[in-house]
Amino acid sequence: MAEQYDVLITGGTVIDPANGVQGAWDVALKDGVVAAIGRDLGQADSAIDASGCLVTPGLIDLHTHVYKDVSSFGIEADDLCPRTGVTTSVDTGTAGWINYRGLERYVMEPSSTRILAYVNLSGVGLPWRRGEMVYEGYVSASECAQTVLNHPETALGVKVRLYKGVGGDTDIRDLLQIALEAANRCEKPLMVHVSNADVPLRNLIQPLRPGDIVTHCFHGTQPASIIDDQGKVISEAWDARDRGVIFDIGHGLGSFSYDVGRAAMEDGFPPDTISSDIHSYNIDGPVYDLPTTMSKFLNLGMPLGEVIQRSTIEPAQVIDREDDLGHLRVGAAGDVAVFELEKGTFELTDATQQVLMGEQRLVCRASVRDGKVWWQG
Ligand SMILES: [Zn+2]
Numbered sequence: 001m002a003e004q005y006d007v008l009i010t011g012g013t014v015i016d017p018a019n020g021v022q023g024a025w026d027v028a029l030k031d032g033v034v035a036a037i038g039r040d041l042g043q044a045d046s047a048i049d050a051s052g053c054l055v056t057p058g059l060i061d062l063h064t065h066v067y068k069d070v071s072s073f074g075i076e077a078d079d080l081c082p083r084t085g086v087t088t089s090v091d092t093g094t095a096g097w098i099n100y101r102g103l104e105r106y107v108m109e110p111s112s113t114r115i116l117a118y119v120n121l122s123g124v125g126l127p128w129r130r131g132e133m134v135y136e137g138y139v140s141a142s143e144c145a146q147t148v149l150n151h152p153e154t155a156l157g158v159k160v161r162l163y164k165g166v167g168g169d170t171d172i173r174d175l176l177q178i179a180l181e182a183a184n185r186c187e188k189p190l191m192v193h194v195s196n197a198d199v200p201l202r203n204l205i206q207p208l209r210p211g212d213i214v215t216h217c218f219h220g221t222q223p224a225s226i227i228d229d230q231g232k233v234i235s236e237a238w239d240a241r242d243r244g245v246i247f248d249i250g251h252g253l254g255s256f257s258y259d260v261g262r263a264a265m266e267d268g269f270p271p272d273t274i275s276s277d278i279h280s281y282n283i284d285g286p287v288y289d290l291p292t293t294m295s296k297f298l299n300l301g302m303p304l305g306e307v308i309q310r311s312t313i314e315p316a317q318v319i320d321r322e323d324d325l326g327h328l329r330v331g332a333a334g335d336v337a338v339f340e341l342e343k344g345t346f347e348l349t350d351a352t353q354q355v356l357m358g359e360q361r362l363v364c365r366a367s368v369r370d371g372k373v374w375w376q377g
Contacts, residue, residue, distance in 0.1 A: 002042035002043050003028070003035075003036070003041060003042035003043070004042060004043050004044070004045075005028040005029060005030045005035055005036075005041065005042060005043065005044040005045070006029050006030050006031070006044060006045050006046065006371055006372065007028070007029040007030075007044055007045070007046045007047070007048065007334075007368055007371060007372065007373055008026060008027075008028050008029075008041060008042075008043075008044035008046070008047050008048070009026060009027040009028075009029075009047075009048045009050050009055055009336060009338065009366075009368070010026045010047065010048070010049060010050060010051075011024075011026070011049055011050050011051035011052075011053075012024075012025075012026075012027075012050025012051065012052075012053045012054060012055035012338060013053070013054050013055065014027060014037065014054075014055045014056075014328065015054055015055070015056050015304070015305060015308050016056070016057060016327055016328040016329075017305050017306075017308055017309035017312065017313055017327075018057070018309070018312070018313035018316075018322070018326060018327035018328075018329075019327055019328065019329055021037070021328070022305060024039075025037050025038060025039065025055075026038060026039055026040075026041050027055055027328060027336060028041045028042070028044065029334040029336070029368060029371040029372075030371065031371060032333070032334045032370050032371035032372075033330075033331055033332060033333060033334050033371060034328050034329065034330055034331065034332045034333075034334060034336075035330065036330060037328060037330070046372075046373045048338060048366045048368070048373065048376065050338045050365070050366070052340065053338050053339060053340050053341075053365055054304075054308075054338070054339045054340075054341060054362075055336060055337075055338055056085070056308050056312060056336070056337050056338075056339065057308075057312040057313070057325070057326050057327050057328050057332075057335065057336065057337070058085060058086070058087025058088065058312075058325075058333070058335030058336055058337050058367065058368070058369065059084070059085045059086045059087065059088070059290055059291075059311050059312060059337055060086070060087070060088040060090070060311065060312060060315040060316055060319070060325060060326055061081075061086045061088070061089050061090060061275050061276050061278065061290045061311075061315075062090050062092075062213075062215075062248055062250075062273050062275040062315040062318060062319070063090065063092045063191075063215050063248060063249075063250040063252075063275035063276065063277045064077070064089045064090060064091055064092065064275070064276065064277070064278050064279070065091060065092070065094045065126070065277075065278065065279035065280075066089055066091050066094065066107055066111075066113075066115060067091060067094035067095055067102075067103050067107055067125065067126075068107070070094075070095075070099065070102060070103075070106075070125075070127070071094045071095075071125060071126050071127055071128075072127065072128050072129065072280065073094055073126055073129070073279040073280055073281065074094060074279070074280060075278060075279060075280050075283055077089050077107070077111050077113040077115055078111050078112055078113055080278065080283070080289060081113040081367075082112070082113070082367050082369070082374045082375035083364055083367070083375050083377065084289040084290055084291055084364050084367075085290075085291060085337030085338070085339060085364040085367045086113070086289075086290050086337075087113070087114060087333075087335035087336075087337070087367065087368075087369050087374075088113070088114040088115075088116065088315075088321075088325060088335070089113050089114070089115050089116075090115075090116050090117065090118070090156065090275075090315070090319065091103065091107075091115060091116070091117040091118070092117070092118050092159050092191055092193075092215065092250075092277075093117075093118050093119065093120035093121075093122075093125060093126060093159025093160070093161065093191070093193075094117075094120070094125050094126050095117060095119065095120065095125040096119060096120035096121070096122045096123040096124050096125035096126075096132070096138070096144070097119055097120070097123045097140065097143045097144045097146070097147035098123035098124055098125075098138075099123075099124065099125055100117075100119055100125075100147050100151060100155070101151075103117060104151065104154055108154055112369060112370075112374065113369075114335075114369075115154070116154055116155075116156050116319060117154055117155060117156065118155070118156050118157050118158060118159035118191050119144055119147050119148050119151075119155050119157070119158055119159065120132065120144070120158075120159050120160070120161075121133070121139060121140075121141070121144050121158055121159070121160045121175070121178065121179045121182055122138045122139060122160075123137075123138040123139075123140065123143065123144075124138055126161075129281075130163075130165065130166070131165070131166070131168075132161065132166060133166050133167035133168075133170070133175060134165075134166075134167060134168040136167070136170070139167070139175070139178060140182075141178050141179070141181035141182040141185060142182075142185065144158055144182040144186075145158070145181075145182045145183075145184075145185035145186035146185075146186075148182075148186040148188055149186050155188075156188065156189065156319050156320075157183060157186070157188035157189040157190060157191060158179055158182045158183045158186070158188065158189070158190045158191070159190075159191045159193070160175060160176065160179035160190065160191075160192055160193065161193040162175060162176060162192060162193060162194060162197050162204060163193065163195065163196035163197055163198075164196055164197065164198035171199075172197060172198065172199060172204075173199060173203055173204075176192065176204060176207060177207070179192070180207060180208075180209075183209075183212070189211045189212050189213060189318075190208070190209075190212045190213070191212070191213040191215055191248075192204060192205075192208065192212065192213065192214055192215065193215055193216055193250070193255075194214055194215070194216055194217070194219065194224050195216040195219035195221050195224070195252075195254060195255040196219075196221050196224075196254070197221075197223075197224035198223070198224075199223065199224065200223050200224060201223075201224040201225060201226055201234060201236070201237070202234060202236035204224065205236055205237060205240045205245060206236055206239075206240075208240055208245045209243075209244075209245075210243050210244030210245065211244055211245075211246070211318075212245050212246070213245070213246040213247075213248050213273075213318060214240070214245060214246065214247050214248065215248040215249075215250035215255075215275070215277070216248075216249075216250040216252060216255035216256070216277070217237075217247040217248060217249065217250075217264075217271055218249060218255075218256055218257060218260040218261040218264055218271065219254070219255040219256065219257060219260065219351070220256075220257030220259065220260050220351070220352050221254070225260060226247075226260065226264055226269075227260050227263045227264060231263050231267075232263075232267050233263075233264050233267045233269040237269065238269070241269070241272075246272045246273060246318050247269075247271050247272050247273075248271060248272060248273045248274075248275050248318075249271045249273065249274050249275050249276075249277075249293065250275050250276075250277040251275070251276050251277050251282075251286075251287050251293045251296075251350075251351060252276075252277035252279070252282060252287065252351060253277075253279075253281050253282040253286075253287070253351060254351050255277060255351055256293075256296075256350050256351045257350055257351065257352045257354070258296075258300065258350045258352070258354050258356055259352070259354070261297075261300060261350075262300060265300065265301070265302070270302065270306070270310075271310060272310065272314055272318070273310050273311070273314045273315045273318060274290075274293055274294055274297055274307065274310045274311045275290070275293070275311075275315070276289060276290045276292075276293045278290070285349065286349040286350060286351060286353075290311060291339065291361070291362040291363065291364055292348070292361070292362075294307045294308075294311055294362055295346070295348060295358060295360070295361035295362050296348050296350065296356065296358070297310075298358070298360055298361070298362070299346075299348060299356055299358035299359065299360065299361075300356070304341070307362075312326040312327065313326040313327050314326075333370070334368060334369070334370055334371030334372070335368065335369055335370070336367070336368040337364060337366075337367050337368075338364065338365045338366040338367065339362045339363060339364055339365060340362075340363050340365050341360055341361075341362060342360065342361050342362075342363050343359065343360050344359070344360075344361075345357055345358070345359065346358040346359075346360075346361045348361075364377065365377050
């Protein structure tokens with residue numbers, strides 16, 4: 001008797017970089033997990049025809065802001081994620097140690113998107129665009145670490161933004177030390193925002209530990225660029241990568257430059273993870289969503305399999321969820337995305353207003369979350 005599944009995705013090309021799978025296979029889901037990959041698998045309650053499309057693990061966006069109405073950055077995860085194939089959205093410090101429980105209660109719990117988060121070193125998180133650590137009473141390594149420890153199901157680590165003036169006159173190198181103290185206390189990773197910093201990047205990455213994350217790694221602002229005067233990646237970035245520091249895109253409104261990205265990749269330094277830094281100030285451009293950010297890397301010459309890898313299994317490893325997320329092994333979480341690779345001419349703008357005329361782009365056609373059809377376009 002033919003097997004009965006909940007969802008069957010047929011006719012597409014599966015790309016599952018974690019398992020080295022790329023080929024014409026059907027994917028079956030049952031009871032919330034990946035149940036089988038093969039051909040002629042059987043019957044299902046719901047079917048997705050993925051003919052002509054790519055079938056990938058559900059995307060993991062490692063840098064987002066989804067604390068809507070509490071932060072001016074916040075967007076509604078469930079409005080965006082289903083139609084863009086993002087099954088896991090990682091909120092990066094929109095909530096701090098004072099208001100973290102609100103993020104859980106009012107955002108994570110009611111959302112169908114899987115939402116995890118880094119806790120901001122500033123107690124108030126990011127209520128508005130700037131100044132979250134000007135009042136020093138908001139900055140506490142011990143409170144931040146305790147909040148991470150108190151929420152083991154949702155909190156991944158510590159987030160700090162290190163731009164000029166974030167702590168008033170306080171040197172951002174001192175704030176970095178406090179953030180590291182918080183991360184050390186809870187024994188979790190630290191994610192560091194490095195764009196618009198007023199010190200060289202080496203000062204911000206030399207102290208980082210294996211597993212810590214540099215986000216906005218290809219931003220175009222000085223003096224904290226990853227590219228030196230000769231157009232090469234600074235030696236401290238290579239050293240950091242060697243010891244296991246993660247370099248994440250975090251495109252954002254002002255934090256991704258094609259020139260910097262091209263120079264770094266020509267030097268043999270691609271990003272580890274491709275994330276959007278989606279928020280209210282860039283969702284109507286230039287970011288739009290994660291597939292658009294991924295398309296920029298495709299058109300910069302990164303191979304498709306690598307683009308998928310850096311938006312699925314790589315971020316899964318960064319958040320220590322490679323057992324169940326970011327791949328399509330039997331038993332993995334039932335999170336799947338279906339994309340069309342559209343051919344044509346597409347205007348793709350970076351965060352420095354530079355336009356790349358792309359020849360292809362990824363457009364989500366369907367998504368599956370927790371083993372159920374989540375969205376179909
Ligand atoms: Zn951000």
